Amino acid sequence: MPANLPPQYYEAEKRLREAKTPEEKIEHLEEMIGIMPKHKGTDHLKADLRRKIAKFSEMSGKKAGGTRASLTIPKEGAAQIAIIGLPNAGKSQLVAKVTKATPTVADYPFTTTVATPGMMEHENVQIQLIDTPPLVVSSSVFWFSPILKRADVLLILIDLSTDPLGQMEAIISLLDGMRITLDKNRTQDENGRELVYKETIIVGNKIDLDPDGRNLKDLKEMYGERFPVVGIAAKAGTGIEEMKRAIYRLLDVIRIYTKRPGGKADMTEPVVLPRGSTLEDAAMEIHKDLLARLKFARIWGSGKHDGVMVGRDHILEEGDIIELHVPK
Numbered sequence: 473m474p475a476n477l478p479p480q481y482y483e484a485e486k487r488l489r490e491a492k493t494p495e496e497k498i499e500h501l502e503e504m505i506g507i508m509p510k511h512k513g514t515d516h517l518k519a520d521l522r523r524k525i526a527k528f529s530e531m532s533g534k535k536a537g538g539t540r541a542s543l544t545i546p547k548e549g550a551a552q553i554a555i556i557g558l559p560n561a562g563k564s565q566l567v568a569k570v571t572k573a574t575p576t577v578a579d580y581p582f583t584t585t586v587a588t589p590g591m592m593e594h595e596n597v598q599i600q601l602i603d604t605p606p607l608v609v610s611s612s613v614f615w616f617s618p619i620l621k622r623a624d625v626l627l628i629l630i631d632l633s634t635d636p637l638g639q640m641e642a643i644i645s646l647l648d649g650m651r652i653t654l655d656k657n658r659t660q661d662e663n664g665r666e667l668v669y670k671e672t673i674i675v676g677n678k679i680d681l682d683p684d685g686r687n688l689k690d691l692k693e694m695y696g697e698r699f700p701v702v703g704i705a706a707k708a709g710t711g712i713e714e715m716k717r718a719i720y721r722l723l724d725v726i727r728i729y730t731k732r733p734g735g736k737a738d739m740t741e742p743v744v745l746p747r748g749s750t751l752e753d754a755a756m757e758i759h760k761d762l763l764a765r766l767k768f769a770r771i772w773g774s775g776k777h778d779g780v781m782v783g784r785d786h787i788l789e790e791g792d793i794i795e796l797h798v799p800k
């Protein structure tokens with residue numbers, strides 16, 4: 473199966489060739505893995521890039537172990553979302569509130585120094601959040617930007633107790649320095665360097681300290697047309713459901729359930745796929761060998777009738793139940 477790599481991959485590969493330090497090489501290798509579509513045709517290539525990362529990690533003098541944990545965070549669940557923001561915005565508090573992870577929350581800045589993942593549940597969908605260190609120039613360790621570039625979505629957390637627009641400007645400019653853009657149409661910066669586009673949601677935290685709602689209103693007025701903007705109080709848990717729904721909408725995914733012939737569907741663990749996915753995509757997601765072995769499939773939901781046979785290119789819809797038949 474051909475790898476079918478997008479042009480951004482080759483641009484990142486070019487940057488890899490031009491990179492001088494092992495840290496820069498790792499950054500571009502991570503970027504390539506992030507850009508690469510996930511299917512059987514890219515498995516070998518991915519393993520190859522991982523080996524190169526391991527090699528450059530050794531060269532950079534970082535021992536495997538400690539720093540390795542921060543270098544990459546394996547994706548789990550329907551999407552990986554990096555929470556970013558200035559010191560003290562409440563990033564760790566949010567992760568501690570909505571996942572089982574236990575990052576340290578403290579009333580002084582620069583508390584967090586490593587990236588910590590945790591799983592957030594929305595209905596029956598698992599979404600991975602990553603708590604990150606504060607986004608400031610001096611704290612940009614070499615693994616920071618690869619983590620952001622690899623994430624599916626950035627969640628910008630703003631502290632609503634103080635100047636929200638100033639924080640947004642600072643964050644956008646720091647992202648710019650990492651060659652990350654929030655503007656889909658901007659593929660290069662002024663110096664002709666390639667930019668990585670990231671989908672984004674803005675979350676205003678500490679609404680309890682914005683009693684007249686002025687700061688949240690400013691954020692919505694300035695950025696509401698370009699991004700979803702929601703207000704929460706991570707500490708008290710206010711607005712969390714609305715935030716989850718906004719994140720879920722942004723992911724634009726559908727949930728598919730599977731059943732065995734003669735059995736009932738398991739409605740607790742959906743297969744989560746991008747909207748517009750086909751039966752073939754679902755089979756691939758369930759197991760990479762399944763597609764080659766698939767004889768036929770029946771569908772309940774978007775088929776003409778319940779239980780009809782559908783082809784590999786059948787476009788699935790939210791809530792469909794599929795029954796995949798493979799030879800015994």
Ligand SMILES: Nc1nc2c(ncn2[C@@H]2O[C@H](COP(=O)(O)OP(=O)(O)OP(=O)(O)O)[C@@H](O)[C@H]2O)c(=O)[nH]1
Pocket residue numbers: 557558559560561562563564565566576577578579580581582583584585604605606607677678679680681704705706707708
């Ligand atoms: N009033 C109020 N305080 C909050 C809220 N969420 C977090 N805080 C407080 O804000 C402070 C910073 O929280 P952290 O979660 O450590 O912030 P952080 O963004 O992870 O900070 P760094 O790791 O230093 O970047 C703590 O004292 C929290 O108790 C909230 O919703 N309301």
Ligand SMILES: [Mg+2]
Pocket residue numbers: 563564565575576577583584603604605
């Ligand atoms: Mg923190």
